[in-house]
Amino acid sequence: MIDEGATYMLSPHEERWRNERLARVMKWQAAMPYKSFIDDRQIQALLEDNTQPETKETLAVIEKARANTPKGIMLAPRDVAVLANTKDPELWEALFETADWIKQKVYGNRIVLFAPLYVSSPCVNNCAYCGFRHGNRSIRTRTLSMDEIEQEIKALVDVGHKRLIVVYGEHPSSDYRYMCKSIQKVYATRNGTGEIRRVNINAAPLFTDEYEEVHSVGIGTYQVFQETYHYDTYRRVHPSNTLKGQYLWRLFGLHRALEGGIDDVAIGVLFGLYDWRYELLGLLCHAMSLEKEFGIGPHTISYPRMVSALSTPLTTTSPYLVNNKNFAKIVAIVRLMCPYTGSILTARETPPLRREIIRKGGVSQMDAGTRIAVGGYAEMKREHIPEKEQFQITDTRSLDDFIYDLCENGYLPSFCTAGYREGRTGANFMPLAKHATVKNFCIANGILTFKEYLLDYASPKTREIGTTVIIPTYLRWLNEHVPVLASRVRKHLKDEEENQRDLHF
């Protein structure tokens, strides 16, 4: 499955960087202050002991998930094993309904929108599922210069984006220093009134002092996905002599981020590498460990599904590929097991499936107008540039088309970035999400940021539905639930019509 041979040739500079880093990583692993929270036997036993849950057991877990929601309590591992093994379609309908209920209860009916920005593709790793693996000669890798990043940002803000997840390969050309420089560049770039207001990061795990540096430039959330929590599978798809081959280094990557002061962290799994039921329990154990050690759970959970990548056969041949039916179950279980967390559904999925799963899974964040080629936004008209992409997305709709679709289905599209700029981070954010009151801020800021979009970027049809249907609907909601805030939002909406921007709570 992995290619440790002839095609895996690093340059002397890359090899030196990798080896020096690997030596430090091994040293950290040898002395690490944590014990692995993934107990392989226990997870397997939980799944095997609950292969045929009775109807009443599943219903009890669903009821428990509802009761947990306003207290911010997660389900227990056994509960997740019960849900994952539930087969009755009627029970699944109850589960989907509950996922939507929890989402509405915590975040309201808003969808936060963002764009992923791939700024570098060179990577010293050689992961079997990744188009950007070092040994894949079909890919033309590149690391964007600061000028190129500026061009990308201008293209993104020109269509209305305010939030990014910036994605980095693990490579000397995109180390933490480059990360800091590129983040500062993103924040500094303006195009008229357009600007990026929140930069989240998806990158390799770092050392604590490196996290401190990245933290200092004012990031939003730091994402590290374990890809798979299953030890044997992890070993099979990540060559042992690579940085990514170090399971425990990655498993505690976000613990080090929290030690380094980053208190908004995000976890995820690449579904399709191993049994999805096992991976769900892995995610839960990860969230529980973060809560136990730091009192702060995951800000978001992502569940990217393995999709086709250029010259990467595993992406289509893995025996664990997840079908649409099971994918919907995964998303819904994530919502039930960790009610307070943000839930991210990406453009890897087709438009019809995304439409279906938003509600069935209780999704709270989505990317839109997505291009994942490095430098892809500057070439916005090309939906795919396979030789520059890590994998292939299937939802290539424009941001405006995506927003129109959300509006037609009654959602409030949101570009809110207020929380982390008003000090609602980490331990100040968690109680709001855990007590299901964060929606008061979410809806108010969602209305204001959507209004900005309607004024500055929307097509006539989106402006029409947004102005006549969506904003009045959510103003009514606000009026019913937080009347004081509703009157302030109304005033700010008028201020926005008089060209004031970035008004938030």
Added chain:
Amino acid sequence: MIAKTTKQRLGELARQICIENNLSQVYFVQVLGSRRHYLIGFGKTLFSKPEHMAVGKHLALFWHGSLSKSKREQIRNIVEPFLDALEQELQHKSRL
């Protein structure tokens, strides 16, 4: 990162400021670019836009409720004795 003892002291200050001024919530943040990074606080949000003021180069105070100008000055005076040590801890020793 600031030391636990410093954080505790800040927490006591937040509590004191909150109670003495009849505020709903008071919290200290570290200023990191656009991010106002929560350090510690006391009380509950009012679900409105919090007010804030800088109390040091890297430190700001946020509150929910109403504070007069003179009260704000008084708060600055309360925080000031702790600022030097605190700023040293917050000062980022950048290697970039």
